[in-house]
Each structure stands twice: as C-alpha cells, then as structure tokens.
Amino acid sequence: MSGVGFGAFVRRAHDAGRLVVQPRMGMSSPERMRAGLLATRDTAATTVGTITLDSYTRVGDLDSARLAVLEGVPLNGYPIAGHERATTRAVLDGIHGPGFPVQVRHGSAAPQHIFRALTAVGLDASEGGPVSYCLPYGRVPLRDSVGHWRASCELLAALRDSGAEPHLETFGGCILGQLCPPGLLVAVSVLEAMFFHRHGIRSISVSYAQQTDPRQDAEAVAALRTLCARFLPHTEWHVVVYAYMGLFPETEHGAYALLGKAAELAVASGSERLIVKTVAESRRIPTVAENVAALEHAAAVAARTARAPLEGTGTQTYAEATALVEAVLALDDDLGRALLTAFATGCLDVPYCLHPDNAGFSRSYIDADGRLCWSDIGKMPLTGIADVRPARAITSDELLGALSHVRRRYDRYDQGEPAVL
Amino acid sequence: MSPFPTTPDPGARPVLVAGGISDSHTWNLVYLHLLLEEHGQRVVNLGPCVPEDLLIAEALHRRPALIVVSSVNGHGYHDGMRTVARLREHPELDAVPVVIGGKLGIEGPPGEEEVAALRAAGYDAVFDDSPAGVAAFRRTLAALPQRALV
Numbered sequence: 001m002s003g004v005g006f007g008a009f010v011r012r013a014h015d016a017g018r019l020v021v022q023p024r025m026g027m028s029s030p031e032r033m034r035a036g037l038l039a040t041r042d043t044a045a046t047t048v049g050t051i052t053l054d055s056y057t058r059v060g061d062l063d064s065a066r067l068a069v070l071e072g073v074p075l076n077g078y079p080i081a082g083h084e085r086a087t088t089r090a091v092l093d094g095i096h097g098p099g100f101p102v103q104v105r106h107g108s109a110a111p112q113h114i115f116r117a118l119t120a121v122g123l124d125a126s127e128g129g130p131v132s133y134c135l136p137y138g139r140v141p142l143r144d145s146v147g148h149w150r151a152s153c154e155l156l157a158a159l160r161d162s163g164a165e166p167h168l169e170t171f172g173g174c175i176l177g178q179l180c181p182p183g184l185l186v187a188v189s190v191l192e193a194m195f196f197h198r199h200g201i202r203s204i205s206v207s208y209a210q211q212t213d214p215r216q217d218a219e220a221v222a223a224l225r226t227l228c229a230r231f232l233p234h235t236e237w238h239v240v241v242y243a244y245m246g247l248f249p250e251t252e253h254g255a256y257a258l259l260g261k262a263a264e265l266a267v268a269s270g271s272e273r274l275i276v277k278t279v280a281e282s283r284r285i286p287t288v289a290e291n292v293a294a295l296e297h298a299a300a301v302a303a304r305t306a307r308a309p310l311e312g313t314g315t316q317t318y319a320e321a322t323a324l325v326e327a328v329l330a331l332d333d334d335l336g337r338a339l340l341t342a343f344a345t346g347c348l349d350v351p352y353c354l355h356p357d358n359a360g361f362s363r364s365y366i367d368a369d370g371r372l373c374w375s376d377i378g379k380m381p382l383t384g385i386a387d388v389r390p391a392r393a394i395t396s397d398e399l400l401g402a403l404s405h406v407r408r409r410y411d412r413y414d415q416g417e418p419a420v421l
Numbered sequence: 422m423s424p425f426p427t428t429p430d431p432g433a434r435p436v437l438v439a440g441g442i443s444d445s446h447t448w449n450l451v452y453l454h455l456l457l458e459e460h461g462q463r464v465v466n467l468g469p470c471v472p473e474d475l476l477i478a479e480a481l482h483r484r485p486a487l488i489v490v491s492s493v494n495g496h497g498y499h500d501g502m503r504t505v506a507r508l509r510e511h512p513e514l515d516a517v518p519v520v521i522g523g524k525l526g527i528e529g530p531p532g533e534e535e536v537a538a539l540r541a542a543g544y545d546a547v548f549d550d551s552p553a554g555v556a557a558f559r560r561t562l563a564a565l566p567q568r569a570l571v
C-alpha cells in the first residue's frame with residue numbers, strides 16, 4: 001500500500017467519506033477523448049477517468065484499428081495501440097495524475113498488446129480477468145486466456161519495481177451482464193482477484209454489477225467484502241459497483257432511477273467506487289454531456305445515502321459464493337489450472353453462456369419477488385446450498401421478458417413516484 | 422435450447438447464427454437461437470466475435486438454409502460489409518440467404534444509404550432492432566421451409 005496510483009486515490013476518497021464515480025467513455029478521436037477526460041475531471045463529483053478501447057483493439061485486430069485511424073472512420077472506443085504514443089501522451093498531458101487517475105477499459109482475453117500500450121504512455125490501471133473477458137466475450141479458448149492474463153498481470157506488476165502501484169479490477173462480477181445469480185458473480189470476482197494477486201498485482205478492485213433485486217445485491221456485496229477480507233491478505237482492495245449492465249430503461253426517469261439505486265447500493269454496502277450508466281444507454285453510445293449528467297446524478301444520490309453494510313455471512317449468496325470459491329481452490333494449487341478444471345467439469349457453469357469451454361448446463365430465472373435464482377445448477381457444487389426450482393425450457397419471449405425485467409419495471413414508474421422498486 | 426451450441430437434428434439444413442467480427446455481445450444470439458428453434462429451424466450458434474474465415478468454413482461445411490449475422494456493438498455496419506463481401510466471394514455460397522440485424526451503427530439505426538449498401542454488398546435483408554425490424558425478421562422466418570416439428 002504505497003499511497004500512489006489508482007487504488008490509493010480511491011481509498012483516500014473513501015476515507016474522506018466520498019464515493020468515486022466513473023464513466024465508461026472512449027472515442028477514437030484524440031481531441032474528443034481528451035475533451036471527455038477533461039469533462040469527467042471537472043464534473044461536480046469525485047471522479048476517475050476512463051479510456052474505453054474500441055472493439056478492434058479488444059480482439060487484437062490492430063490493422064483494422066490503424067486503418068480506421070488513417071481513414072478517420074469513427075470507432076466505438078479509443079484505439080490505444082492504433083494511435084502514436086505521442087498522441088496518447090498528449091491526450092493525457094496535464095490530466096492523468098495523482099489527483100485524477102485514468103483507467104483503461106477494454107474487454108480483451110489477450111490483453112498483452114493493450115497493457116504494453118498503456119504502460120508505454122504512463123498509465124497503470126486496467127481491468128478484466130481470465131474468465132470474465134473470455135467466456136462471455138468471444139471465441140478465445142479459456143486455456144489461452146488464462147495464459148494471456150498470467151503474462152499480462154506479470155507485465156503490469158513489473159511496474160512495481162519502479163515504485164508504481166499498478167491496479168487491476170476484476171470484471172467477474174458482471175459475467176454476461178444479467179441473469180447470472182449473484183453467488184456465481186461473487187465467486188468469479190473473488191477468484192479473479194486472487195488470480196491477479198498470485199501474479200504479482202497488489203492493488204485490486206473487485207466488481208459487482210447491480211442485478212434485479214436491491215436486497216440481494218446488498219447481500220452480494222457484503223459477501224464479496226467478507227470473502228475478499230479472507231482471501232486477499234496484504235492487498236489494497238476495494239469494491240466497484242457497476243450500474244445495471246443489462247437492458248437499460250428507455251425513459252429518462254427510469255434510467256436515472258436505476259442509476260440512483262446503483263449509487264445507493266454502492267454507498268450503503270460500503271463500496272468505494274461506482275461505474276455509471278446514462279440515459280442514452282438503451283439506444284447508443286452516450287455523449288460526454290450525458291456521461292457528466294450521470295456522474296453528477298450518481299454523486300448527488302451518493303451524498304445523501306448513509307453507509308449501512310449488511311452482515312457478510314449467513315445469506316444465500318454468501319453460502320453459494322463460498323462453496324464455489326472453496327471448491328475451485330481445492331482443484332489445484334495453481335489457480336489458472338484450477339479455473340480450467342472448474343469449467344471443464346462444470347464446477348463453474350455460467351448460465352446461457354455460448355462459449356465452447358463453458359459446460360452450459362446451468363440455467364437461471366427471476367422469481368416472483370424479483371430475485372435471481374437457479375432453475376438448474378448443472379454440476380456446480382451447490383446441491384443442498386442453492387434453492388433450485390426446476391423449470392421447463394425457456395422460450396424466446398420468456399427470455400426477452402427476463403432480459404427486459406429491470407427496464408420494464410423502471411420505465412413503468414412516473415417521475416416522482418416513491419421508489420417501491 | 423439444449424444442449425448448446427447445436428440443437429440435434431442432423432437431417433435438416435441448419436440456420437447459422439453469428440455475432441459480428443468484433444462484437445462480444447451474447448444475449449442477442451441466445452434470443453435468436455430460441456426464436457429460430459421455435460420456428461422449426463435447427464440452429465448452429467457460432468457465438469460472439471465470429472471471424473470471416475470461421476463463418477465461411479462453417480457455411481461451406483454445413484450448407485445452411487440461412488445465415489443470420491447479429492451485431493449490437495456499433496461496428497455492425499463495417500464488420501457486416503466485410504463479412505458478406507468475403508462470403509460472397511465463394512461461388513458455393515452465392516445462393517445462401519444471408520441477413521443482418523441489430524444496432525448496426527454507433528449513432529443509432531442505419532440510414533437508407535447504409536441499408537442499400539449492405540444489400541448491395543450481398544445481404545438479402547437488413548433489420549434494425551426496432552419492433553418493426555423484429556416483426557419483419559419474424560415474417561422472414563415464417564417464410565422459411567421448416568423441419569418437421571415433433
């Protein structure tokens with residue numbers, strides 16, 4: 001805990017009683033990227049900056065990213081390996097620093113080229129994970145992703161030799177964005193944090209993405225904190241909450257109400273950071289102004305919310321997450337191999353995930369109270385722990401209904417309606 | 422929809438479902454998988470981030486009744502142009518119907534010019550993700566020959 005870097009900034013803000021809020025933001029134009037970072041910094045909130053990379057850079061198709069830069073074709077993010085280093089340094093000049101650390105967000109199962117590019121321009125914070133940026137996200141074999149992430153952690157960890165404190169955030173608390181019961185989200189987030197730690201990273205954040213039920217979410221973050229305290233000794237860690245990552249409300253009042261609930265979850269659960277979503281989320285990539293409005297709304301809700309974390313143990317989510325983490329750790333002393341075995345044997349099994357390395361036997365549903373539950377645990381070691389309600393096969397309309405559950409509920413309420421959500 | 426990723430019925434020509442080259446989204450593909458099965462189709466779901474070479478190899482191997490490309494990450498237009506141009510280079514795949522749909526641009530639905538360009542490049546139909554787009558896609562499915570429903 002060296003007091004420098006992304007993790008230390010977030011810890012200082014938390015100690016001062018403030019929630020750090022952060023956008024997802026990436027534009028291919030360097031001028032617009034710089035303007036977006038400046039606007040984030042100058043928002044009336046405690047913020048950190050984001051450079052979200054484009055999809056070509058994410059999948060390693062650097063030729064397409066460079067071609068788009070040359071031809072001026074707008075991409076869905078900033079092509080950090082397609083621009084000259086001097087260009088990116090100029091984007092960050094006078095902005096990135098101890099008072100406003102910038103994180104690179106990407107989504108890659110093979111992020112070595114990304115980590116090289118970000119360290120080359122003086123950055124040291126990123127996110128992802130060997131499972132969460134592989135299974136739901138493409139076609140890279142899990143075995144390859146584990147190897148890539150091991151190498152990438154070590155690449156980033158080498159910055160510690162020069163006095164920096166590189167930071168990594170797990171994406172494991174968000175697998176597939178929606179319809180994954182929280183026990184599995186918490187387990188994967190903890191396992192990825194342990195993976196980072198074993199490969200030299202000492203400043204870590206663990207993610208949890210807001211799901212369908214506020215009480216279940218609060219239980220999940222409490223479970224996550226309890227497991228991190230147990231499994232991440234001698235580590236600077238914090239929890240980052242993602243505002244809902246599934247189909248977002250289409251109305252402005254619905255979008256702000258859901259974002260507000262995420263801010264309440266973050267503060268009440270004792271979390272240190274929140275990544276926001278915007279009113280534009282259901283339609284397109286948000287503008288800088290929409291992101292600033294979302295950051296300020298989240299910060300305002302956070303400021304009037306009290307910390308009131310639940311007891312970590314004794315909940316369904318804690319029992320499921322603990323059983324999954326312990327079962328995976330027992331498979332192999334090498335955590336990378338343990339993760340491979342876990343997915344090969346169905347000990348971990350992400351519902352509805354199409355990746356060939358996922359067993360694909362588990363299924364989930366939203367119950368009448370709005371909680372995410374298992375309809376099939378497949379071969380996961382949750383017998384007698386999870387409350388399983390077997391269901392007939394889901395139809396396309398039912399799937400769409402479950403995917404739209406949160407959107408519908410938040411769009412339905414008029415502005416000013418008391419939050420009976 | 423079980424088991425993934427291929428529903429068993431070796432007799433029928435399947436429908437190939439594929440995410441865009443650079444698109445990691447999955448739910449659109451799960452939904453299409455179920456919808457196509459409900460319309461009596463056998464589905465081979467190639468999942469997200471499908472490179473052109475993989476799609477072409479699978480199409481040559483499986484002789485699909487239809488290829489459905491789905492993209493929601495904003496790169497659908499550019500990725501989709503690349504994919505169909507490469508696909509149509511193969512004379513064996515010249516007659517296979519190929520459609521594309523989703524959120525195809527980073528600034529909202531594609532305009533008339535982009536739809537025309539996608540069709541000129543080789544798509545038989547282009548669907549946006551509006552209710553009208555989904556309804557049009559369902560009509561396309563209803564017009565396909567179905568395997569026997571059991």
